[in-house]
Amino acid sequence: MTAAALARSFAVGGAARPLASAVLGIAVALGTAALLVLLSGRNPVVAYLALLGGAVGTPDRVAVALNKATPYLLTGAGVALCFRARIVNIGAEGQIALGGLAATWLALRLPQAPAVVLPVLCALAGAGAGAVWGGLAALVRLKRRVHEVLVTLLLNFVGVLIVGEVLHGELGEPGAGFPQSPLLPAAGWLPRLVRGTDLHVGILVAVAAVVACHLVLWRTPFGFRLRVLGASEGAARYAGIGAARATLSVMMLAGALAGVAGAIEVLGVHYRLIEGFSQGFGFAAVSIALIGGLSPLGVLPAGLFFGFLESGALAMQRAVGVPTPLVSVIQGLTMIFVLAAMALSAARARV
Amino acid sequence: MLAMRGIVKSYGAVRANRGIDLDVPAGAIVGLLGENGSGKTTLMNVLYGLVRPDAGSATFRGRPLPLGSPRAALAAGIGMIHQHFMLVPAMSVTENVMLGWRAAGSWLRAAAIAERIVQASRAYGLELDPGAVVGMLPLGLQQRVEILKAVLRGADLLILDEPTSSLSPPEVTALLAVLRRLRDEGRSVIFISHKLGEVLEVCDEVVVLRDGEVAGRRAVAGASREDLARLMVGRDLPPPVERASRAPGAEILVVADLHACDAAGVERLRGVSFSVRAGEIFAIAGVDGNGQAELAEVVGGVAPPTRGSVFVDGAEIVGGVATRLAAGVAHVPADRASVGLVRDMTIADNVVLRDVDRPPFCRRGWLDRDAAREAARRGIEAFDIRAEGVDVPVRTLSGGNQQKVILARELGRGPRVLLAVQPTRGLDPGATRFVIDRVRALRDGGAAILYVSTELEEILGVADRLAVMHAGRLVGVMRPADADLTRLGLMMAGALEEPPDAAALYGVLA
Numbered sequence: 063m064t065a066a067a068l069a070r071s072f073a074v075g076g077a078a079r080p081l082a083s084a085v086l087g088i089a090v091a092l093g094t095a096a097l098l099v100l101l102s103g104r105n106p107v108v109a110y111l112a113l114l115g116g117a118v119g120t121p122d123r124v125a126v127a128l129n130k131a132t133p134y135l136l137t138g139a140g141v142a143l144c145f146r147a148r149i150v151n152i153g154a155e156g157q158i159a160l161g162g163l164a165a166t167w168l169a170l171r172l173p174q175a176p177a178v179v180l181p182v183l184c185a186l187a188g189a190g191a192g193a194v195w196g197g198l199a200a201l202v203r204l205k206r207r208v209h210e211v212l213v214t215l216l217l218n219f220v221g222v223l224i225v226g227e228v229l230h231g232e233l234g235e236p237g238a239g240f241p242q243s244p245l246l247p248a249a250g251w252l253p254r255l256v257r258g259t260d261l262h263v264g265i266l267v268a269v270a271a272v273v274a275c276h277l278v279l280w281r282t283p284f285g286f287r288l289r290v291l292g293a294s295e296g297a298a299r300y301a302g303i304g305a306a307r308a309t310l311s312v313m314m315l316a317g318a319l320a321g322v323a324g325a326i327e328v329l330g331v332h333y334r335l336i337e338g339f340s341q342g343f344g345f346a347a348v349s350i351a352l353i354g355g356l357s358p359l360g361v362l363p364a365g366l367f368f369g370f371l372e373s374g375a376l377a378m379q380r381a382v383g384v385p386t387p388l389v390s391v392i393q394g395l396t397m398i399f400v401l402a403a404m405a406l407s408a409a410r411a412r413v
Numbered sequence: 414m415l416a417m418r419g420i421v422k423s424y425g426a427v428r429a430n431r432g433i434d435l436d437v438p439a440g441a442i443v444g445l446l447g448e449n450g451s452g453k454t455t456l457m458n459v460l461y462g463l464v465r466p467d468a469g470s471a472t473f474r475g476r477p478l479p480l481g482s483p484r485a486a487l488a489a490g491i492g493m494i495h496q497h498f499m500l501v502p503a504m505s506v507t508e509n510v511m512l513g514w515r516a517a518g519s520w521l522r523a524a525a526i527a528e529r530i531v532q533a534s535r536a537y538g539l540e541l542d543p544g545a546v547v548g549m550l551p552l553g554l555q556q557r558v559e560i561l562k563a564v565l566r567g568a569d570l571l572i573l574d575e576p577t578s579s580l581s582p583p584e585v586t587a588l589l590a591v592l593r594r595l596r597d598e599g600r601s602v603i604f605i606s607h608k609l610g611e612v613l614e615v616c617d618e619v620v621v622l623r624d625g626e627v628a629g630r631r632a633v634a635g636a637s638r639e640d641l642a643r644l645m646v647g648r649d650l651p652p653p654v655e656r657a658s659r660a661p662g663a664e665i666l667v668v669a670d671l672h673a674c675d676a677a678g679v680e681r682l683r684g685v686s687f688s689v690r691a692g693e694i695f696a697i698a699g700v701d702g703n704g705q706a707e708l709a710e711v712v713g714g715v716a717p718p719t720r721g722s723v724f725v726d727g728a729e730i731v732g733g734v735a736t737r738l739a740a741g742v743a744h745v746p747a748d749r750a751s752v753g754l755v756r757d758m759t760i761a762d763n764v765v766l767r768d769v770d771r772p773p774f775c776r777r778g779w780l781d782r783d784a785a786r787e788a789a790r791r792g793i794e795a796f797d798i799r800a801e802g803v804d805v806p807v808r809t810l811s812g813g814n815q816q817k818v819i820l821a822r823e824l825g826r827g828p829r830v831l832l833a834v835q836p837t838r839g840l841d842p843g844a845t846r847f848v849i850d851r852v853r854a855l856r857d858g859g860a861a862i863l864y865v866s867t868e869l870e871e872i873l874g875v876a877d878r879l880a881v882m883h884a885g886r887l888v889g890v891m892r893p894a895d896a897d898l899t900r901l902g903l904m905m906a907g908a909l910e911e912p913p914d915a916a917a918l919y920g921v922l923a
Contacts, residue, residue, distance in 0.1 A: 281779050281782070282778060282779060283769045283770050283775050283778075285780075286769045286780060287769070289755075289758065290755055290758070290766065293755045293756075293757050293758060294751055296748065296751045297752055297753070297754065297755045299715055300713075300715055300734070300744070300746055300752045300753065300767070301766050302714070302734025302735045302738065
């Protein structure tokens with residue numbers, strides 16, 4: 063089942079059906095992964111308890127999980143909007159990279175800027191860079207008629223390589239021995255949300271963005287146009303909806319959200335630009351948007367789930383010796399089973 | 414050949430079939446008549462195995478037929494030709510025939526199959542080229558590919574669901590001839606239709622369904638149109654309201670030398686000029702595919718013209734759909750399922766589909782969903798739409814009710830101009846009458862109406878002035894009173910051209 067076909071199945075707003083499918087899919091995924099743990103000769107119950115402890119055991123772990131969920135929520139919400147309009151945008155990875163780059167560049171340029179202003183400016187710079195990258199993909203799609211899957215996918219590599227190139231040159235930290243930028247001025251760091259933990263304000267930005275995307279999709283004429291465009295091209299034309307304008311807008315919007323996610327990673331987690339700092343967030347965002355039923359509000363539990371899963375992974379490895387990549391397996395299985403459950407329930411609803 | 418007994422099927426509270434008996438003798442064409450929602454499609458889906466009935470049984474050729482399994486139906490020799498064809502447009506006729514056909518063997522023997530296609534095509538007068546790409550064929554020929562598929566797979570009973578709804582008159586004639594040949598060979602046909610004329614012409618026997626029950630059976634030999642129509646709707650249809658002709662009003666819609674190409678770059682409109690006056694229905698007759706659809710799209714702003722202009726109330730309208738809406742042009746498109754409506758969106762969403770940018774549905778940048786629901790509620794009331802509330806997806810509505818949703822939206826705006834393209838296609842007589850009455854009421858209120866249809870009877874009934882379109886041009890303009898069927902038929906077939914003078918085009922017929 064293609065993403066476009068999925069977009070079709072979710073053109074109706076109902077939330078209960080995707081939710082039930084998601085819960086079922088997660089349960090089956092955890093069950094299947096438990097079999098793998100069992101096969102490797104370890105006790106899955108112990109492993110999952112360690113995972114749970116690692117995810118929510120202490121405030122520190124929760125803080126890590128929420129920090130990890132932040133880029134997922136931001137990019138997932140944007141990707142969900144694109145998919146709703148039946149635009150298969152898998153370019154978030156490159157947009158994150160360039161968002162981080164723009165934020166870093168600005169922060170290093172303005173070392174004297176005051177503490178509250180600088181993060182805001184840097185986040186805006188990240189949003190701008192992401193929007194440009196998303197808009198560029200949309201333009202190639204519209205003007206040259208290259209399918210957006212190809213354009214967005216390939217621009218990811220370009221974006222990531224630009225970051226590497228810059229870190230090996232102009233923005234690189236002299237003598238670091240690793241492609242990374244110098245430490246950013248402390249004024250640019252994101253404020254902590256809870257004293258004594260790593261939790262930064264990014265999660266608030268992410269949740270606000272998710273809610274904003276929900277409102278945009280369901281409560282504005284722009285969102286209405288996206289939904290019509292995704293449901294029926296013929297009807298969109300008849301309704302006078304300009305596909306080009308809507309495509310450009312939603313790609314730029316999704317790009318801006320991914321760019322902010324990149325900026326937040328830099329300003330809130332690493333305090334510097336590091337090569338490969340986006341560890342596949344942009345691709346995970348596609349899974350999260352799909353698991354979330356292509357609804358921004360659905361992205362919220364899906365993104366948090368991925369965040370907590372990753373936060374727990376290290377603890378599981380330490381306690382039981384189950385390697386952390388198992389978490390990637392669980393994420394992959396979750397996507398497969400949730401999508402299968404949704405497709406089944408959509409098929410049943412149609413008959 | 415086929416005997417169905419006591420078929421019962423309910424969807425929730427809706428009882429679609431309430432104990433239907435149906436008999437189809439061998440070598441007979443049985444018409445299945447009924448309004449939308451009378452249970453025809455459900456009954457046929459039960460027979461073909463797509464829907465499992467709550468109760469009832471069937472025997473086919475003396476043997477019990479398990480209901481609820483398409484495979485069993487196929488194996489028994491039942492073939493169904495759906496309203497929307499199940500063909501792969503990019504593949505050739507031969508490939509489509511082979512597709513999913515076990516008996517064609519594990520190896521693709523295209524030449525052998527092509528030979529069989531040629532033979533069968535000759536035997537039934539299908540005139541199919543096995544090498545032709547299906548997507549390039551006109552709808553009438555695509556339908557024949559479906560028929561051929563069923564026949565080659567050994568179907569002794571063919572079910573045709575509304576087979577003529579998208580065909581032009583000559584294609585219909587050809588289809589009916591094919592069906593007669595199949596019957597003469599001993600096969601049986603179930604012919605689902607709304608069109609009394611066709612049913613009387615081709616069927617041997619008619620079964621009329623109403624509200625999920627058999628309302629009556631008639632041998633065609635002794636049946637009359639009036640009788641069948643009464644059985645279908647359960648009442649006498651009132652005769653259409655006629656009105657005295659009156660002086661033409663002011664010119665509202667003026668179209669000047671319009672040219673347009675389709676997506677493939679083929680010129681479909683080749684210089685069309687006319688005007689429609691206030692309080693006038695200007696109807697355009699013609700065989701499907703002669704530029705009527707393009708005309709409505711260009712006037713409606715959906716597609717750009719390559720040359721020419723459109724004026725409303727004397728002002729030229731340049732631009733897309735938004736400018737037409739602003740000028741008061743309403744548009745009921747030909748394809749209501751995929752253009753006029755978004756099937757998966759709610760009634761409320763569809764009622765505001767073309768107006769979400771404007772108050773009252775948009776206030777300070779936000780959608781006012783209560784306003785949309787309120788408008789939908791008014792539409793449901795005013796247009797007698799049968800629906801469980803305003804928040805159900807329109808795909809759950811019957812065809813007639815879907816069309817009413819479009820009318821509620823387009824007429825709800827109080828338009829100056831209405832473009833109505835095939836607004837009654839696929840509707841039952843009750844819904845057809847309803848649609849036409851609404852269009853007439855709008856005309857009587859002073860709007861200018863451009864009415865496109867391929868049904869001559871409908872054109873003659875509704876038009877104040879009519880034109881025939883052929884190959885992208887108007888080849889004749891006349892008043893319905895002066896029209897005779899031979900002349901119109903010749904014009905539609907492109908065999909007669911009476912270049913209209915300015916007076917006829919601009920609405921001052923003597």
